[in-house]
Amino acid sequence: MTDPTTVLEEIEAIFAAHGDARYSEVVTQRQHALQCAQQAETAGSDSALVTAALLHDIGHMLHKHGPEPAARGIDDRHEDIGAGWLAKRFPPSVTEPVRMHVDAKRYLCAVEPDYFETLSLASVRSLELQGGPMSRHEAAVFEALPYASDAVALRRWDEGGKVADARTPALEDYLGHIRASVVSGSDVAPH
Numbered sequence: 001m002t003d004p005t006t007v008l009e010e011i012e013a014i015f016a017a018h019g020d021a022r023y024s025e026v027v028t029q030r031q032h033a034l035q036c037a038q039q040a041e042t043a044g045s046d047s048a049l050v051t052a053a054l055l056h057d058i059g060h061m062l063h064k065h066g067p068e069p070a071a072r073g074i075d076d077r078h079e080d081i082g083a084g085w086l087a088k089r090f091p092p093s094v095t096e097p098v099r100m101h102v103d104a105k106r107y108l109c110a111v112e113p114d115y116f117e118t119l120s121l122a123s124v125r126s127l128e129l130q131g132g133p134m135s136r137h138e139a140a141v142f143e144a145l146p147y148a149s150d151a152v153a154l155r156r157w158d159e160g161g162k163v164a165d166a167r168t169p170a171l172e173d174y175l176g177h178i179r180a181s182v183v184s185g186s187d188v189a190p191h
């Protein structure tokens with residue numbers, strides 16, 4: 001059983017160390033995470049999906065490629081790094097939307113012709129590195145996966161979480177959702 005207090009301390013330490021790093025031209029990693037979590041909460045999501053939204057880019061704060069790797073032509077695979085870290089602490093309802101949030105962008109660009117227009121410059125740049133929009137077949141396969149709809153919802157919040165000077169709750173305000181997600185994680189993957 002994962003100890004929720006330890007997980008909360010680990011997450012607070014990661015945000016303390018890397019949360020002020022730039023996510024984009026206008027928001028930090030912390031601001032982006034909080035804006036995503038806020039949208040998830042406003043949408044009435046359960047604790048697992050709010051936690052997934054909050055932590056979906058934790059891989060950006062864990063990898064060793066330095067700031068904005070996509071600008072230098074590097075795909076940091078942050079979705080896999082983040083999901084791998086989370087899978088030792090949370091159930092699939094948290095980890096899978098995180099693992100799938102990059103593919104969800106590739107999916108949305110394939111099935112919604114206007115979606116590409118909503119992407120930030122950085123997301124357009126990384127889309128190339130990540131394989132571009134899905135083919136029809138890839139999109140059909142993606143759609144049938146468990147957690148695909150959660151991943152798509154998370155992706156839309158991701159796009160919406162890049163607003164300069166937005167007011168959000170603080171990280172501390174989401175600790176209850178994180179704790180609830182860890183505690184409910186009886187099916188945490190053994191590692």
Ligand code: FE
Pocket residue numbers: 032056057158
């Ligand atoms: Fe993001």
